[in-house]
Amino acid sequence: MAGTEGSPVVIVGAGVAGLSCARALAEGGRRALVLDRAHGVGGRCATRALEGQPVDYGAVFLHGRDPAFLAALDAVPATRLDWPADVHGSGPPCQPEAFSPGEVRRAFAEGVNAFPRHLAEGLELRLQRKVVGLVPGDGTVALRLDDGSFLEAETAVLALAAEQADELLATVLPAPPAVAAARALLATASSHCALALLAVYGPAAPRPPWHVSYPETSRIVQLVSHESSKRPGSPLLVLTYQAHPAWSRQHLDDPDWPRRVLDEAARLLGPWAADPRTAHPHRWRWARTDLAAELARPLLLALPGGARLGVAGDRFAPGGGIEAAWRSGRALAGRVLAGEGA
Ligand SMILES: Cc1cc2nc3c(=O)[nH]c(=O)nc-3n(C[C@H](O)[C@H](O)[C@H](O)COP(=O)(O)OP(=O)(O)OC[C@H]3O[C@@H](n4cnc5c(N)ncnc54)[C@H](O)[C@@H]3O)c2cc1C
Known part of the structure; x- marks a missing residue:
């Protein structure tokens, strides 16, 4: 510079x-x-490309209230989204203040990694x-x-x-x-650890009517991010599942954890969710700071x-x-x- x-x-x-x-x-x-x-x-502000689509698998959106931070987000030359706008479920969010009054939430169609x-x-x-x-x-x-x-x-x-x-x-x-x-x-x-599973479904899979779901009845899945809703026109349904911190800690070294998450997804969303055409696991050993x-x-x-x-x-x-x-x-x-x- x-x-x-x-x-x-x-x-x-x-x-x-x-x-x-x-x-x-x-x-x-x-x-x-x-x-x-x-x-x-x-780092943890992470996006990867799957079948031509950017998919967020660390933080799935950005949020804050400091005017200087929001100005830094506004300066990113990417397609800015007010996302998530449609939030489903009353389970606990990863960062509860993300939904407190005055907090601004943003995503980018190119993925959150556009910011770093x-x-x-x-x-x-x-x-x-x-x-x-x-x-x-x-x-x-x-x-x-x-x-x-x-x-x-x-x-x-x-x-x-x-x-x-x-x-x-x-x-x-x-x-x-x-x-x-x-x-x-x-x-x-x-810090809390987090297991994240990225799942790509075929064109026949139903599109959830929400951007993010925080299921209130699951001990396993804390968040389901409807990633393809950030990319209108995307031919495939892409979801990112994030497991609860306590469950992630217990299963960090369990080779079957992706299967368990998909079985839970089927219980929450429907049988179709158990069988994505591809699934990509990621283990975050240090995901988020304890508040x-x-x-x-x-x-x-x-x-x-x-x-x-x-x-x-x-x-x-x-x-x-x-x-x-x-x-x-x-x-x-x-x-x-x-x-x-x-
Ligand atoms: C699943 C998940 C969900 C999250 N949800 C939210 C959310 O809803 N809201 C929110 O605000 N935040 C969320 N976060 C947390 C947020 O992503 C992090 O707080 C933030 O990105 C941390 O940034 P950082 O620069 O402090 O650390 P990092 O992003 O971890 O950056 C550290 C960098 O150091 C590199 N590194 C590590 N060790 C070495 C070494 N020895 N030598 C060289 N390089 C090294 C790493 O590769 C990494 O790039 C989430 C994170 C995860 C994983």
Whole structure:
């Protein structure tokens, strides 16, 4: 991005938190380099293509109320939808505040991943780079990558699920007091996991008359997202099923979980739902922050030797989810630009 200078802030994680941090740094005139272990950007704000259709399988819509966040969503060059408009069932939503008064809900026909893809435009990115360790040095911190190479930074940022950030903090040995305190804070709660099943049905399958269903009678399925309703004219019915956090935790390593979800889908929707023409399972080990575990702001730690280490992500702003991830990244960028922790 033009107008940036100095040694880059190295950001680990190209999810919404890492990308919003990088953009805000670049807007403030500071170079940022974003690393991610995945093939693409977005992390849990995830969309994949199935039979030519984009399908969301992490968060299935975006929601929030911070005017700056809503303006960032409005800036995405994609087909904006006021979705979900038709909500069925009275089971508990993943994030109850998504339906509280004043909350704005959005989706994109191209998939929710259009948002992080837009945030990533013009940024320096390196994909398929997994960071496996942190080594504080004299004025810098060295990030060890899984290919054995190192990348040095005066300021590094971990923009990951809290458990993944903790794994990296655990590699700072011996742990300086600031790192030990950060780890103690992160240990106070763990994120919920979620099993998600994407199911593509043939043209004969009936189209549900709703966008999202939260079945009140299921211990297994928390949400059914009618993905093809985001893409009018789509010849195939595509649904994403998300399992309840407690059921997901119990069945994370059960190879039969996709079958169990489809059997439950048949009970909820009708026998046709048991037999999609293709089904694609995805296990989210760290899907969502427990609302009780949210922290007020991102961390900025001073390491021995003088380097700075920031920690951002959806745990590090009130409200959780994508809006919190976005806000935490920007808040951390503001603190780095202000020279805090130097
Ligand atoms: C099934 C599901 C449903 C959800 N529903 C909602 C909802 O209704 N509303 C809502 O607001 N939010 C929801 N969320 C949560 C929302 O998606 C997340 O809160 C948000 O996307 C988190 O963004 P992040 O940038 O903090 O983390 P992430 O998106 O997890 O980004 C972290 C990135 O770091 C990368 N990474 C991890 N470890 C390493 C490493 N060692 N080296 C390099 N890269 C690494 C990952 O590949 C990832 O791209 C849901 C999530 C899931 C999974």
